[in-house]
Amino acid sequence: xxxxxxxxxxxxxxxxxxxxxxxxxxxxxxxxxxxxxxxxxxxxxxxxxxxxxxxxxxxxxxxxxxxxxxxxxxxxxxxxxxxxxxxxxxxxxxxxxxxxxxxxxxxxxxxxxxxxxxxxxxxxxxxxxxxxxxxxxxxxxxxxxxxxxxxxxxxxxxxxxxxxxxxxxxxxxxxxxxxxxxxxxxxxxxxxxxxxxxxxxxxxxxxxxxxxxxxxxxxxxxxxxxxxxxxxxxxxxxxxxxxxxxxxxxxxxxxxxxxxxxxxxxxxxxxxxxxxxxxxxxxxxxxxxxxxxxxxxxxxxxxxxxxxxxxxxxxxxxxxxxxxxxxxxxxxxxxxxxx
Ligand SMILES: NC(=O)c1ccc[n+]([C@@H]2O[C@H](COP(=O)([O-])OP(=O)(O)OC[C@H]3O[C@@H](n4cnc5c(N)ncnc54)[C@H](OP(=O)(O)O)[C@@H]3O)[C@@H](O)[C@H]2O)c1
Numbered sequence: 001x002x003x004x005x006x007x008x009x010x011x012x013x014x015x016x017x018x019x020x021x022x023x024x025x026x027x028x029x030x031x032x033x034x035x036x037x038x039x040x041x042x043x044x045x046x047x048x049x050x051x052x053x054x055x056x057x058x059x060x061x062x063x064x065x066x067x068x069x070x071x072x073x074x075x076x077x078x079x080x081x082x083x084x085x086x087x088x089x090x091x092x093x094x095x096x097x098x099x100x101x102x103x104x105x106x107x108x109x110x111x112x113x114x115x116x117x118x119x120x121x122x123x124x125x126x127x128x129x130x131x132x133x134x135x136x137x138x139x140x141x142x143x144x145x146x147x148x149x150x151x152x153x154x155x156x157x158x159x160x161x162x163x164x165x166x167x168x169x170x171x172x173x174x175x176x177x178x179x180x181x182x183x184x185x186x187x188x189x190x191x192x193x194x195x196x197x198x199x200x201x202x203x204x205x206x207x208x209x210x211x212x213x214x215x216x217x218x219x220x221x222x223x224x225x226x227x228x229x230x231x232x233x234x235x236x237x238x239x240x241x242x243x244x245x246x247x248x249x250x251x252x253x254x255x256x257x258x259x260x261x262x263x264x265x266x267x268x269x270x271x272x273x274x275x276x277x278x279x280x281x282x283x284x285x286x287x288x289x290x291x292x293x294x295x296x297x298x299x300x301x302x303x304x305x306x307x308x309x310x311x312x313x314x315x316x317x318x319x320x321x322x323x324x325x326x327x328x329x330x331x332x333x334x335x336x337x338x339x
Contacts, residue, residue, distance in 0.1 A: 001301040001309055004292035008307035010249055010273050014047035014281035017307070021289035024163070025051035029106050029155070031148070032058055033087060033141065034116025036065035039253050040169070041115050042072070043281035048111075049073040049080050055106060056080055059087040059098055059144075060116060089116055089140025090126040092333055099147035108155035109148055111288050114141040114225070115169040120258045121214035123186070130332060131185045133217045138224035141168065142329040145232075146337040156240035162294025166232055166243040167287050168225040170316075172270075172305070174247075176205065176219025178315035179227065179325055184220065186212045194315075204266065215266075226303060226316040227325045233296045234319070235339040242296055244287035245312075247305040249273065251280035283307050 005012075005020065018025060030048055035041035035058040049056050056073065060066050066084040073082050083105055087098035102109070117137045126135030145152075145166060156164040177197050183189035188211025197205060197216055207213040225245055232243035250271035256264060286307045287293065296302055299319065303312045315321065330336050 001298055002292065003286055003290050003304075003308055005286070005290070005307070008282070008286060010275060010306040011279060012282045012307050013278040014043050014285050015050070015278055017282050017285040017289070018047040018051050021285065021291075022051045024289040024291060025053055027052070027054045028110040029053065029055045029108055030057065030111040030113070031102060031109050032056070032113045032115055033060060033089070033144070035060040035069050036062060036254065037068055038277065040248055040251065040277055040280045040284075042069045043277035044113060044115060044284060045069055045073050046076060047278070047281060047285060049077040049082065053080060055083065057083045057085055057102055057105065059085040059102070061086070061088045087116075087144070089136045089144065090132055092128055092140070092143055095140055095143045096147065099144060102148065103151065106151060108158060109151040110155040110159060110164050111167070112145060112148060112152060112165070113167045113169070113284055113288060114145065115167075115284065116141070117169060117255065119214070119218045119255050121260070121263055123210075123212045128332070131217055133214070133221040134184055134224065137221035138228065139329055139332050141225070142228060143333045143335075146335070149337070149339065152241055153239050161240035162242050164241045165288050166229075166241065167284055168229045168243065168245045169284060170225035170245045170247055170303070171218070171222040172247050173215070173219050174222035174226055174316050175313040176201070177216040178223055179220055179321055181324060181328065183211065184328070186217050204262075223313070223316045224325055226312055227318070227322040228329075229302050230299065230317055230319065230322040231326045232339070233302055234299060234322070237296070239339070242294065243302065244293065245303045246283045246287050247303070247310070248280040248283055249275045249306060251275045251277055253277065253280070
């Protein structure tokens with residue numbers, strides 16, 4: 001499986017990708033999560049907003065930041081209809097409210113970009129008591145996506161197969177941890193070998209005496225983003241909806257806002273190539289709009305990095321884990337979803 005622009009790479013910008021796929025964006029109803037100034041969500045909104053979507057729905061936690069970006073998009077693209085919806089993924093009540101609000105605004109969603117994310121090193125929990133990175137980065141998006149499924153299916157009926165897409169933004173950090181089904185809250189419970197981090201990680205990736213390690217918890221949440229994509233792409237094929245998972249690259253954004261000096265240093269060493277936000281959002285737009293990606297031909301070809309297909313850690317594309325994660329996620333939100 002290949003993209004239609006093999007020349008795109010880590011330097012390609014979202015603005016250029018959006019312009020190349022302008023006809024795919026035109027008239028689409030787009031929902032983007034995780035939008036604030038200087039974030040990848042902002043870069044996505046600006047790039048997509050410039051290509052005449054029918055409606056751009058920006059959903060994120062902080063209303064003032066959302067409105068700032070909405071205003072910026074509107075200024076650059078005065079004819080685009082932009083809506084700001086408050087969504088706190090760390091509160092299932094808020095996810096339900098946000099999904100209902102979106103359902104009152106539109107009857108179809110063509111593109112859902114689950115981009116919001118957080119990284120913290122100390123233990124925190126969601127309103128429901130779930131470890132906060134797993135709860136926000138995966139469980140919140142799991143619930144949000146499933147609640148919007150009727151609107152996504154409506155879009156697929158109108159547009160035809162492969163043009164309705166769910167993009168889950170992950171990270172190369174997914175390699176740090178498989179899903180710890182026996183200890184997803186990192187509480188020091190014993191886990192079987194296949195749920196442990198890869199061998200040979202430096203000591204900073206070791207869980208504390210209480211069982212927590214923020215890097216591993218981030219890694220688990222990002223592995224969950226890919227496994228959710230695996231499940232969606234397998235179970236939605238007949239509905240005409242496709243799903244891809246994207247590593248945006250390394251970009252200095254608000255993601256590192258809660259890190260201490262040692263955390264900053266660790267992140268600085270993770271890459272030799274640092275992108276600006278416009279370049280960071282480019283791969284998401286290839287995944288969302290490249291017509292060559294209208295069908296998932298190989299179940300493991302669902303992950304892109306630097307605008308091209310890339311390989312994940314094996315634990316992130318294991319079909320049994322994808323099924324198991326879907327069931328665990330249903331349990332944690334208290335709803336069963338038939339796709
Ligand atoms: N930057 C990188 O180098 C990098 C690398 C790999 C993967 N990623 C992924 O890229 C995505 C975007 O991150 P970014 O770099 O743009 O970081 P960012 O600047 O921190 O943006 C993250 C966005 O998510 C929102 N958010 C955080 N918690 C939320 C919650 N509970 N409910 C709703 N929205 C929430 C934030 O809102 P507030 O600002 O209002 O809190 C913000 O708008 C994330 O999924 C991240 O894991 C980034």
